Amino acid sequence: MLKIRSFKKGGIHPHARKSLSDTAKIQNLPKPEIIIIPMSQHLGAPAVVCVKKGDIVSAGQKVGSGESFISADVHSSVYGTVQDIQPIVLSNGIETNAVFIETDDISEPQTEFTYIDKDILERSTPQELLKIIKDAGIVGMGGAAFPAHVKFNIPKGKQAEYLVINGVECEPYLTADHRLMLENTEEILVGISVISKIIGAGKIIIGIEANKMNATRKFEQVIEEKRLPIKIQPLRVKYPQGDEKQLLKAVIGREVPSGGLPIEIGAIVSNVGTAYAIYEAVTKRKPVIDRVVTISGNAIKNPGNFRALVGTPIKVLIDAAGGFQEEPAKIVAGGPMMGFAFFNLEAPLTKGMSGILALTKSDLDFSSETACISCGKCVTVCPMGLQPTRLFRFINNSKFSDAMSLNLMDCKECGCCSYSCPAKIPLVHGFKYGKKMARK
Amino acid sequence: MIINIISAFLSVAILGGLLGIGLAFASKKLAVNKDVRVANVEESLPGINCGACGYAGCSAYAEAIVIEKAEIGLCPPGGKESAEKISKIMGMEIEFNENRLVAKVHCNGNREHSAYDFAYRGLEDCNSAVLLFKGDKSCKYGCLGLGSCIKVCPVDAISKTADGRVEVNKEVCISCRKCVEICPTGVMQMIPYHADYYVACNSKDKGAVVRKVCKVGCIGCKICEKKYPEAGFDVNNFLSVVNYNSKGIDRQGAAKACPTNSICKI
Numbered sequence: 001m002l003k004i005r006s007f008k009k010g011g012i013h014p015h016a017r018k019s020l021s022d023t024a025k026i027q028n029l030p031k032p033e034i035i036i037i038p039m040s041q042h043l044g045a046p047a048v049v050c051v052k053k054g055d056i057v058s059a060g061q062k063v064g065s066g067e068s069f070i071s072a073d074v075h076s077s078v079y080g081t082v083q084d085i086q087p088i089v090l091s092n093g094i095e096t097n098a099v100f101i102e103t104d105d106i107s108e109p110q111t112e113f114t115y116i117d118k119d120i121l122e123r124s125t126p127q128e129l130l131k132i133i134k135d136a137g138i139v140g141m142g143g144a145a146f147p148a149h150v151k152f153n154i155p156k157g158k159q160a161e162y163l164v165i166n167g168v169e170c171e172p173y174l175t176a177d178h179r180l181m182l183e184n185t186e187e188i189l190v191g192i193s194v195i196s197k198i199i200g201a202g203k204i205i206i207g208i209e210a211n212k213m214n215a216t217r218k219f220e221q222v223i224e225e226k227r228l229p230i231k232i233q234p235l236r237v238k239y240p241q242g243d244e245k246q247l248l249k250a251v252i253g254r255e256v257p258s259g260g261l262p263i264e265i266g267a268i269v270s271n272v273g274t275a276y277a278i279y280e281a282v283t284k285r286k287p288v289i290d291r292v293v294t295i296s297g298n299a300i301k302n303p304g305n306f307r308a309l310v311g312t313p314i315k316v317l318i319d320a321a322g323g324f325q326e327e328p329a330k331i332v333a334g335g336p337m338m339g340f341a342f343f344n345l346e347a348p349l350t351k352g353m354s355g356i357l358a359l360t361k362s363d364l365d366f367s368s369e370t371a372c373i374s375c376g377k378c379v380t381v382c383p384m385g386l387q388p389t390r391l392f393r394f395i396n397n398s399k400f401s402d403a404m405s406l407n408l409m410d411c412k413e414c415g416c417c418s419y420s421c422p423a424k425i426p427l428v429h430g431f432k433y434g435k436k437m438a439r440k
Numbered sequence: 441m442i443i444n445i446i447s448a449f450l451s452v453a454i455l456g457g458l459l460g461i462g463l464a465f466a467s468k469k470l471a472v473n474k475d476v477r478v479a480n481v482e483e484s485l486p487g488i489n490c491g492a493c494g495y496a497g498c499s500a501y502a503e504a505i506v507i508e509k510a511e512i513g514l515c516p517p518g519g520k521e522s523a524e525k526i527s528k529i530m531g532m533e534i535e536f537n538e539n540r541l542v543a544k545v546h547c548n549g550n551r552e553h554s555a556y557d558f559a560y561r562g563l564e565d566c567n568s569a570v571l572l573f574k575g576d577k578s579c580k581y582g583c584l585g586l587g588s589c590i591k592v593c594p595v596d597a598i599s600k601t602a603d604g605r606v607e608v609n610k611e612v613c614i615s616c617r618k619c620v621e622i623c624p625t626g627v628m629q630m631i632p633y634h635a636d637y638y639v640a641c642n643s644k645d646k647g648a649v650v651r652k653v654c655k656v657g658c659i660g661c662k663i664c665e666k667k668y669p670e671a672g673f674d675v676n677n678f679l680s681v682v683n684y685n686s687k688g689i690d691r692q693g694a695a696k697a698c699p700t701n702s703i704c705k706i
């Protein structure tokens with residue numbers, strides 16, 4: 001095992017709260033009566049609906065096609081009838097068209113996706129594999145949901161020296177990737193070799209935080225058995241290590257330039273969940289129609305990890321976890337640091353959603369905002385080396401171009417500054433607003 | 441002895457005279473033409489050098505106004521008063537024309553009448569609130585009341601009301617349209633200064649949807665348009681809009697007939 005490492009600049013140590021669900025095995029959820037497939041589950045242009053009201057669709061059939069350069073296909077996750085196509089608001093506040101599908105259990109043909117094509121990896125060229133990934137609508141499953149086929153299509157003149165697999169899962173509460181690494185180790189490794197073949201990476205490293213040592217051991221055991229050229233890099237627990245920039249700094253010691261992409265320093269980062277989705281797409285020809293999601297928080301009766309169909313209403317997921325044991329004060333889609341608080345439980349599960357948290361009043365701090373005392377805590381914890389306090393002052397006074405000259409666009413909204421601010425200033429929210437106004 | 445005194449006296453006098461001529465010449469030759477307006481503008485500013493305008497201090501801002509034609513209303517401590525003085529100096533006096541347009545918030549939905557989806561906690565700014573589900577109000581067309589318009593108004597004509605909206609003082613409004621441009625929901629619109637009635641709603645949703653989220657919203661029932669054809673109400677997209685170029689007969693009657701009381705007297 002390699003020496004334990006981490007990134008140096010900034011970062012925080014929030015309470016992990018992972019013990020609520022890190023021993024709960026992944027449970028498969030039954031099909032809900034209605035599935036809502038949103039067209040915008042990824043970064044980039046929304047997909048275009050390619051079915052009509054009344055159509056009968058099968059599980060894995062394409063219902064929306066991603067036609068722009070940065071976009072991804074979306075697929076039906078069940079066999080059923082298209083009931084309606086209308087705009088909905090997702091849990092992250094994005095308004096998008098969605099296909100409502102009523103599931104049909106009776107006339108459904110035999111379950112698909114059981115055949116496993118074992119030697120496809122040896123048979124196919126990188127281009128063919130990339131095509132499979134594109135057709136399966138695979139996006140980054142860690143949360144950002146960047147279309148995978150765009151990321152793995154290395155621009156000319158660039159070379160991917162490293163493939164870094166992200167098994168960090170640094171957000172508190174979330175255990176979906178952890179359970180996936182424990183229960184589907186071999187499948188993830190197959191997915192990793194597919195990515196490695198596509199991008200032609202020389203070195204493959206899996207970064208895992210030290211609070212998941214059982215996953216590290218499991219990986220090492222399988223890698224040794226199969227003699228794979230993959231290294232495991234244990235990482236000291238620190239948020240936001242799961243961000244690709246911090247992960248690269250920790251694992252290979254290189255820094256992504258401001259405004260740049262990891263490929264500029266010769267690296268590609270991919271999540272373990274994405275690797276698993278790629279395994280399913282390549283060997284079973286199964287598009288992204290389900291994902292592992294953590295349902296947790298102190299307001300949930302039985303916190304756990306579930307393999308749920310994309311498009312399942314969040315209410316159904318919460319009911320599957322035993323429902324609320326007390327009135328939740330806040331419901332969050334994603335992790336508590338970067339996730340979105342939302343109010344509509346009818347909103348569906350999307351490809352990039354790794355967790356749903358129901359937090360109680362005692363989990364939250366409702367104290368009101370006070371004036372900035374210039375303590376500089378936000379500057380110390382900012383992993384990007386920005387000055388949140390000055391940025392916020394500019395934004396609050398509508399001086400957006402001044403904020404831009406202090407590299408506002410380098411802020412990735414990780415929330416370290418807001419978390420550590422003793423005056424409870426909504427810094428990250430201000431930066432999101434500042435970015436929006438500066439782009440105008 | 442006396443000669444010494446006289447010679448000293450004379451030499452100093454001549455030297456002083458020569459230097460004086462030199463200085464007079466230099467002051468003519470090397471004179472810097474300074475715009476008197478700069479000094480006047482600087483005098484109209486509060487002189488606390490806070491830098492809120494974005495310039496190094498009051499004198500830098502005064503210079504920027506005169507030379508670079510910088511914007512006048514950038515001084516928050518000076519507020520309306522200094523903006524008026526400066527515009528007078530710069531010959532940009534505001535004419536309070538009786539035919540001018542003034543801004544008006546087309547929404548009466550307050551905490552009592554309207555539904556809210558969630559409790560917004562964050563930056564006091566409408567453009568920042570709309571990042572989250574287009575604002576906390578269930579109606580996505582209404583006034584969010586966080587005051588983006590108040591920040592940009594150069595003459596402090598807009599103020600918050602106690603019930604969670606904003607209001608424009610039409611006597612002070614200078615028709616600059618800045619509030620109209622910054623408003624994320626489009627609820628701030630220009631109407632004539634002499635307008636008598638207006639429709640206090642901006643919702644383009646169907647009547648049934650409006651009824652669910654607001655008690656005082658226009659439901660597009662068309663009573664005003666059909667029963668009072670001379671009053672000049674046009675209903676499009678389930679929203680009644682007053683056409684101020686029409687004759688405008690009996691708008692009072694239309695206001696009384698409006699089932700949701702969304703036609704209001706100004």
